[in-house]
Amino acid sequence: TAPFPCIATMAESTSSDILTAVDELHSAGKEKEARDQLKAELAAGRESAEIYWRLARECRGLANRCPDSEEQRKALIYEAFESAKKGLAAEPDNWSCHKWMGILLDLTGRFEGTKKRIENSFLVKEHFTKALDKKPDDAVVLHCLGVWCYEVANLSWLQRNMAAAFFAKPPTSTYEEALEYLLRAEKASPNFYASNLNYIGKAYYQLKKLPEAKEFFQKTINHEADGHDDREAKKEAASLMKKC
DSSP: OOSSHHHHHHHHHHHHHHHHHHHHHHHTTOHHHHHHHHHHHHHTTOOOHHHHHHHHHHHHHHHHHOSSOHHHHHHHHHHHHHHHHHHHHHOTTOHHHHHHHHHHHHHHHHHHOHHHHHHHHHHHHHHHHHHHHHOTTOHHHHHHHHHHHHHHHTOOHHHHHHHHHHOSSOOOOOHHHHHHHHHHHHHHSTTOOHHHHHHHHHHHHHTTOHHHHHHHHHHHHHSOOOSHHHHHHHHHHHHHHTTO
């Protein structure tokens, strides 16, 4: 029998209860309260990959809810990125850490410009692939891989030459591959994200399948906006809808 079994059980239960409470706050859209609780855990010296990736998630969620402040959004994205890095360092095989590291490596690259984003591209995909290997039905990871494929397929001639300067073999993909991931994401969690609907529409548009593109642009427009990402998706869908 292990010494002090009751104390050990209590500690494990408390940790599990905290994570459950944080996940419930997240599901209720209370990212700030969830973030505060996670920071309190870290301040008390209770560090773990499970704490860090959740903190990355809440900071990313808060960034998405910033209505107008680009600087505030950027600060939250970089805070999220640092948390994701710490989570991955604590537990290199944690699929959620790979998921959030991929998301945030790409988002920080967007702030740092096209050159940096291209430079990060293989590593971003590697994190998503590792996450998908362990969680093949995660809608967010599938969406992210779909977006990665779409953006790579959509690189301009100039951007492709820029990529060739970084890599012996620059990243390649197709709109068909992008669509496959995006539709898998939609099947895994229908209507979960306006951006996923919009990217499905965009992939169909690039493939000249205009009735299907129009259908998904309309679904994007009808989706209830919940943050910066959703508003941007709805705006783009409305613009592209006119071309269908």
